[in-house]
Amino acid sequence: MLLRLQSLASRLLPAIVLLALVQWLAQSNHSLLFRWSAQLSYVPLVAILFAMLVALKFGRSRMVIACILLAYLCVQGLWPALVHTAISSKLTTPGLMALLCVLLWDKDRGFALFNMGLAVVWMLVTLLATYLLYEYFPDEWQHWLVPVHDLLPSPLDGALSPMDWCFYLLVTLLALLKLLLNASHSHCMLFASMLVLPVLDYQNQFVTTQLTVFTLALVFLTAVIIDSHNMAFRDELTGIPSRRALMQYTQTLGSRYVVVMADIDHFKSFNDTYGHDVGDQVLKLVASKLQKVTGGGKAFRYGGEEFTLVFARKSGQQVLPHIESLREQIAGYQMVIRAHDRPVKKTAKKTNPHRRTSTQKQVGVTCSFGVATKSRKHSQFSEVLKQADQALYDAKKAGRNCVKSR
Numbered sequence: 001m002l003l004r005l006q007s008l009a010s011r012l013l014p015a016i017v018l019l020a021l022v023q024w025l026a027q028s029n030h031s032l033l034f035r036w037s038a039q040l041s042y043v044p045l046v047a048i049l050f051a052m053l054v055a056l057k058f059g060r061s062r063m064v065i066a067c068i069l070l071a072y073l074c075v076q077g078l079w080p081a082l083v084h085t086a087i088s089s090k091l092t093t094p095g096l097m098a099l100l101c102v103l104l105w106d107k108d109r110g111f112a113l114f115n116m117g118l119a120v121v122w123m124l125v126t127l128l129a130t131y132l133l134y135e136y137f138p139d140e141w142q143h144w145l146v147p148v149h150d151l152l153p154s155p156l157d158g159a160l161s162p163m164d165w166c167f168y169l170l171v172t173l174l175a176l177l178k179l180l181l182n183a184s185h186s187h188c189m190l191f192a193s194m195l196v197l198p199v200l201d202y203q204n205q206f207v208t209t210q211l212t213v214f215t216l217a218l219v220f221l222t223a224v225i226i227d228s229h230n231m232a233f234r235d236e237l238t239g240i241p242s243r244r245a246l247m248q249y250t251q252t253l254g255s256r257y258v259v260v261m262a263d264i265d266h267f268k269s270f271n272d273t274y275g276h277d278v279g280d281q282v283l284k285l286v287a288s289k290l291q292k293v294t295g296g297g298k299a300f301r302y303g304g305e306e307f308t309l310v311f312a313r314k315s316g317q318q319v320l321p322h323i324e325s326l327r328e329q330i331a332g333y334q335m336v337i338r339a340h341d342r343p344v345k346k347t348a349k350k351t352n353p354h355r356r357t358s359t360q361k362q363v364g365v366t367c368s369f370g371v372a373t374k375s376r377k378h379s380q381f382s383e384v385l386k387q388a389d390q391a392l393y394d395a396k397k398a399g400r401n402c403v404k405s406r
C-alpha cells in the first residue's frame with residue numbers, strides 16, 4: 001500500500017505542481033501571455049488535437065475521449081456563440097468532471113464501432129444523470145449539503161454553491177479511489193485534469209483556459225508515451241523491467257559487468273499447492289525484493305520464475321556479498337498468502353516441500369542464484385548470461401537456496 005501511495009504521489013504531484021504554476025502564471029496577468037493568447041489562440045486546440053491523434057495511434061481510447069472533452073473547452077473559449085446554451089454553461093464543469101471520473105473507472109476499449117457506440121451511450125447517460133441531479137435535486141434536501149459545504153475554506157465559501165462543492169467532492173473521491181487501485185500515468189493525468197476544471201470555471205478567463213489546455217495537451221502526450229513505453233518494457237505481472245528491457249539495457253553495458261540469474265526454488269509446487277494466483281503473488285514478492293538489491297544491480301524478469309540481475313562496472317567479488325544478503329532476505333521473509341489451499345495432487349505429495357505449510361497462512365520462499373562475470377573468454381552478453389545460467393544450475397544441484405558463481 002505504501003509503495004502504491006509513493007508511486008501515485010510521484011506520478012500525480014509533478015502534474016499538479018505544473019498546473020498550479022500555470023494558474024499562477026495566468027493570474028499574474030503578464031502582458032506577454034495576453035499577447036500570446038491573442039496571436040496564438042488556436043495553438044492549444046491544435047496541441048490537444050495532436051495529443052488526441054497520438055493517443056489514437058497508440059490505441060488509447062480513453063485518452064482520445066479526454067482530449068475531445070478538453071478540446072470542447074477550447075472551442076467554448078474560441079467560439080462561445082457556437083456552444084453557448086443555458087444548460088452547457090451551467091453544467092460544463094460538473095458534466096466534464098463526471099465524464100472524466102467515469103473515464104477513469106472505464107478501460108481502454110479500442111475503436112471498434114460497437115465499443116465507440118457504447119462509449120457514446122455511457123457518456124450521454126453520465127451527462128443526463130448529472131443534468132437530472134442538478135435540475136431536480138429536491139430543495140428540502142439542500143440542508144444536508146450545508147455541513148459538507150462548511151468544510152470549504154472561508155475564502156472559497158462564496159465561490160462554490162453547496163451543490164457544486166458536494167458534487168465535485170464526491171466525484172473527486174470516487175476518482176481518488178480508482179487511483180488507489182490503479183495509478184498509471186494516464187490515470188493520474190486524467191485525475192489532474194479533473195481537479196483543474198473547477199479552478200478554470202471559477203477564474204472564467206480565456207487566457208487561463210487556453211494555457212491550461214495547452215499544458216494538459218503536453219501532459220497527456222507525456223502520459224500516453226510513458227504508459228506505452230511501460231507496456232512495452234515492463235513486465236505486466238511484477239511491474240519490474242521485462243526481458244525486452246534487459247536486451248535494450250545490454251546495449252549500454254561497458255567492458256565490465258556481472259550477470260546474475262535468479263530462480264525461485266520449487267516454484268511449481270506453489271502453483272500446485274496453492275494455485276496459480278498465489279504463484280503470481282510469490283513472483284511479485286520476489287520481484288519486489290530483487291528490485292531492492294543493493295550494490296547498483298538492476299533487476300529484470302527474464303521469464304517464468306526466472307529473473308536476471310545486472311551489475312554494471314562491477315566485479316564478481318564486489319557483487320557476491322549483495323547477492324548473499326539478498327538470498328538471506330528472501331529466505332527469511334514469511335509470506336502471508338491470501339488464498340484457500342488447494343487439494344494436493346497424489347503425485348505432488350511425495351516431492352512437495354511446501355506441503356506442511358499448506359494449511360498455514362505463512363509460507364517461506366527461497367531462491368537460487370548463478371553469478372557470472374564478463375571475461376575475455378565470455379565477452380558477449382549472451383555468453384555471460386549462459387554462464388550465469390550454468391552457475392544457477394550448479395546452485396540447484398547443490399541443494400538450492402544458495403549462490404554459485406562461474
Ligand SMILES: Nc1nc2c(ncn2[C@@H]2O[C@H](COP(=O)(O)OP(=O)(O)OP(=O)(O)O)[C@@H](O)[C@H]2O)c(=O)[nH]1
Nearest residue numbers: 263264265266267268269271276277279280304305
Ligand atoms: N503462477 C505463475 N506460474 C508461472 C508463471 N510462469 C511460469 N510459471 C510456472 O513456473 C513453474 C516452473 O517450474 P519448474 O521450471 O519446473 O521448476 P521449479 O518448480 O521452480 O523447481 P526448481 O527450479 O527445480 O527449483 C511452472 O509450473 C510454470 O507453470 C507465472 O507467470 N505465474
